[in-house]
Amino acid sequence: xxTEVTLRKSLSLYQxxxxxxxxxxxxxxxxIYGIAYENAGGMLTQAxxxxxxxxxxxAYSYGVMSKTFPTSGSAYxxxxxxxxxxxxxxxxxxxxxDYFFSPIIACLTFGIYLHAQFPAVPAAVxxxxxxxxxxxxxxxxxKFSANLxxxxxxxxxxxxxxxxxxxxxxxxxxxxxxxxxxxxxxxVPFGTILAGASIICFSFLGFDTVTTMAEETVNAQRTIxxxxxxxxxxxxxxxxxxxxxxxxxYPHLSFVNADSAGFELVKxxxxxxxxxxxxxxxIMAIFTxxxxxxxxxxxxxxxxxxxxxxxxxxxxxxxPKFNTPVFNIAIVSAVSLLALAISLDSAVKFVNFGALTAFxxxxxxxxxxxxxxxxxxxxxxxxxxxxxxxxxxxxxxxxLSLLDRDALWMGGVWVALGIAYHLxxxxxxxxxxxxxxxxxxxxxxxxx
Numbered sequence: 040x041x042t043e044v045t046l047r048k049s050l051s052l053y054q055x056x057x058x059x060x061x062x063x064x065x066x067x068x069x070x071i072y073g074i075a076y077e078n079a080g081g082m083l084t085q086a087x088x089x090x091x092x093x094x095x096x097x098a099y100s101y102g103v104m105s106k107t108f109p110t111s112g113s114a115y116x117x118x119x120x121x122x123x124x125x126x127x128x129x130x131x132x133x134x135x136x137d138y139f140f141s142p143i144i145a146c147l148t149f150g151i152y153l154h155a156q157f158p159a160v161p162a163a164v165x166x167x168x169x170x171x172x173x174x175x176x177x178x179x180x181x182k183f184s185a186n187l188x189x190x191x192x193x194x195x196x197x198x199x200x201x202x203x204x205x206x207x208x209x210x211x212x213x214x215x216x217x218x219x220x221x222x223x224x225x226x227v228p229f230g231t232i233l234a235g236a237s238i239i240c241f242s243f244l245g246f247d248t249v250t251t252m253a254e255e256t257v258n259a260q261r262t263i264x265x266x267x268x269x270x271x272x273x274x275x276x277x278x279x280x281x282x283x284x285x286x287x288x289y290p291h292l293s294f295v296n297a298d299s300a301g302f303e304l305v306k307x308x309x310x311x312x313x314x315x316x317x318x319x320x321x322i323m324a325i326f327t328x329x330x331x332x333x334x335x336x337x338x339x340x341x342x343x344x345x346x347x348x349x350x351x352x353x354x355x356x357x358x359p360k361f362n363t364p365v366f367n368i369a370i371v372s373a374v375s376l377l378a379l380a381i382s383l384d385s386a387v388k389f390v391n392f393g394a395l396t397a398f399x400x401x402x403x404x405x406x407x408x409x410x411x412x413x414x415x416x417x418x419x420x421x422x423x424x425x426x427x428x429x430x431x432x433x434x435x436x437x438x439l440s441l442l443d444r445d446a447l448w449m450g451g452v453w454v455a456l457g458i459a460y461h462l463x464x465x466x467x468x469x470x471x472x473x474x475x476x477x478x479x480x481x482x483x484x485x486x487x
Contacts, residue, residue, distance in 0.1 A: 047362045049207065050256045053265040054185035055249050056273075061188035062141070062331035063229045063245030065195045065277045066089035066324035069317070071242060073300025076292065078233020080227035083282040086235035091275045093236065094243045096431030097220045097398045100270045102264035104422070105250050108406060109259040112342040113250040114397035121404035121412075124459070128348055130400045131339065131458035136393030136450065138248075139374055140386045145329030146170055146378035147386065152322055160419055173371040178358070178365050181255055191327040199277050199318040205309040206284040242278060244394050245328075246270045247401075248335040252412060255338075287333045333375075337367035385449070387443070392450030395439045402432035406441075444455050 050058075064070075077085035104117040112119070114134050120128020149169045150162035176184055249266050251257040285292075285304070294300040306314040341364040344354020358365040378386075409415050409424035416425075442450075 048255055048259075049182050050185060050252060050262075051479075052266055052269075054182070054189070054260050055252060055256055055262060056195075056269050057189040058185050058228070058252065058331050058334065059246055059249040059266060060192045060273065061327035062248045062329040062335065063243065063274055064324045065192070065199060065274065066321050067242050068199070068278050068281060068320070069301030069305065071238065071292050071301075071461055073297030075235055075239050075242075076294075076300060078238050080231040081286075081290075081292065082227045082232045082235065084279065084286055086239050087278045087282055089233060089236035090239040090243065090288050091271070091279075091403070092255075093431075094240055094246075095271060095433045096427050097402055097435060098243075098246055098267050100402045100428050100431050101247055101250060102267050103405050103409065103428075104259050104401060105253060105263040105267070109253045109263065110342065111254040111338045112346075113247060113253050113339060114401050115339065115343065117404045117408075118400045118430050121408035122400070126400070128337070128461055129454060129457055130397055131343055131348070133393050133450065133454055134339065134411055135336070135411055136341055136389045136453055137244075137397065138251075138332065138393070139371070139391040140393070141332035142170075142173065142329050142336065142371060143297065143378045143381065144383065144386045144390065145173075145325050145332055147381070147383055148435050149322065150317065150378065151383075156318065162294050163379055168374070169326065170372050170375050170378075172326075173329050173375075174368050176330060177337060177368045178361055178363055180196055180361055180363055181252065181334060184334055188327050188331060191323045195324050196277065198316065199281060201316075202305065202308060202313070203281055203284055205313060206281065206288050209288040209308070210284070220299040237441050239278075240314045240438060241391065241394075243271065243274060244275075244390070245331075247394075247397065248331065251335045251338040251342075296381045331372040333368060333371050337364045338362065339402045340367040340370070385445075388446035388449060389453075391442060392439075392446050392453075395435055395442070396450070398435045399439065402428040402435065432465050 075086065076083060104121065108116055108120050110116045112131065115127050115131025117127075118130040146166045146169050150166040153165040154160065154162035176187065246267050249270070250263060254261050258263050285308075289307070292304070294303050296303075302314060302317065305317045340349065340354045341357070342354070343349045344351050344364075344367070347355075349355075353366050353370075354364070356366050399440065405428040406425055410421070415423075
């Protein structure tokens, strides 16, 4: 009889919040500024408000399910327990795209920016160096990662505050500036603003990753839902305030290159001095996003290994000293070396498909678990467990429909591979243990 492997509970509410904000990366506001500005017709304040409202429903659903099932499996566990184990496996498999490719994106962008700053050093050197650093820090322990994330998240927050200060100086001249101008502009069609909001929603990706830390969080049933809401509200403030002030000071903008529009905006607002600080802070932001990404995917792999969905001897193993899933961290580090070969565009497509698929099924899981299974159908419960999750699922489904054909094709191929793997695994399990229960090899045989 083997002792059940467990993760050590050590994370407080605000350590979880910092890990989530680190994954989300507040500086992403500048990274996607150009493409968001163009798609929203310049109406970023309205687009961010719509995005916040849309993503709030899904964040609410994550809070409900994390309170119901305080385990580290995130959308995989919620779907498996709320709807069906087989569907849970497929959702977890799709979610791996999001979590696996997030550290790849971090390594890739880290290499791109530092190579641009130091052309003599190849991007591959920075990619490999970051990969090693992220792996080592994650092996040492999640509490160390959380404390490091706290420092770098605060640096990002302070930079955004400094940026807003410079914008405030631009308002000191007074003139004909009207305070509510950014909200009252109606010359841009609502459909255009909605298109911008659909892109901006990706700025909020990351709040869900804290659910993978539930088994390492003190009082997870209360802490995780609170952390999710704190992350969403904090991010909204950090996105809405600078967009509102920017629209007040610069109601009409144009950029040389949409990909570098954030840098152009910072230089316009604060000159060369602020733009130099911007590059430094952005590199720190990429580092912390990578750190949190490795933490999240290694925990998801651990839960899938512990449930024997993936080979338990490897994926369900914890280091006896550090109490961290070292094999999973090593695997993630190895996969992250794809940053040496893959394009940023392809990596982002994988992330979007995996994240939106998980978001959709978490909303559906609330309805299946609370409204159908538990029969919570009073007027207030119908609102909480049917109407709000339906709104979340509807909007996320709409966003999924906006993904281009390449993203849907690549995601479909990945899911097909998952189906093939599951069939092979169940057949091997049935053949290897004929004397066992007929349920052996099925996800239902796993005790939670």
